[in-house]
Amino acid sequence: MTAVADVIAAVCLLAGAALCLTAGLGLVRFPDVLSRMHAGTKPQVLGVLLVMVGAAIRLEGWANAWMLLLVAAFQLLTAPVSAHLISRVAYRRRHVRRDLLLVDEYGGGGHEDLRHHGDEPGDAPPRPDSAGPR
């Protein structure tokens, strides 16, 4: 029984570690912030989950398993938030290779007034529906 559990844990750990390596490769080789983020967030969710499952199997004990589950839950909650923030700022601040985009629903199309909505720079033009600086 422990041999089977060890094999399952080893497979989980190996898959998670392989995802870490692919994240590094993608970070070095991809052309802009969005595609680098696509590569870099692979271990943030799936890699961390696999490694936590492997560690929970190996560590044998509910106290450790709950704490590893807490780490996985934190990752699942926080990864989308930070990815959303970084990609929004990256798009607005010219970090995106617009010539590589296939669909660019945010650019053009009369949405220029919403371009800085949410995280305004210090000297952004005032929003049409707001009265003065916030």
Add this chain to the structure above:
Amino acid sequence: MTALDVALYLLIGGGALLALVRLARGPSLLDRVVATDTLLVIISAGLAVHAALQRDPTLVPVLVVVALLAFVGSVSVARYVGGMLLRSATGDGRDLGLPVAAEQREDGS
């Protein structure tokens, strides 16, 4: 050290080194934020792998701290970049720390 240990540490160490390469080369602040985020995740995966291989639960609380710190760091730097000024003396924002527009960069870094 079994072959499994060596393989795991090589995979994770290789990923961490490549993330460090991106962290050093930039070119922009957000590239470094993404690389730091990934590096912290890889570090926490390495800590978990070490704990699993040694059957040593001492490092497990550190994982919780690292997971929370990575989030706070990347979000605060992203907000900071979002608040940078738009207009600048040179007209293209380079004196404010903004990079050249990504599609105009020639070396493809």
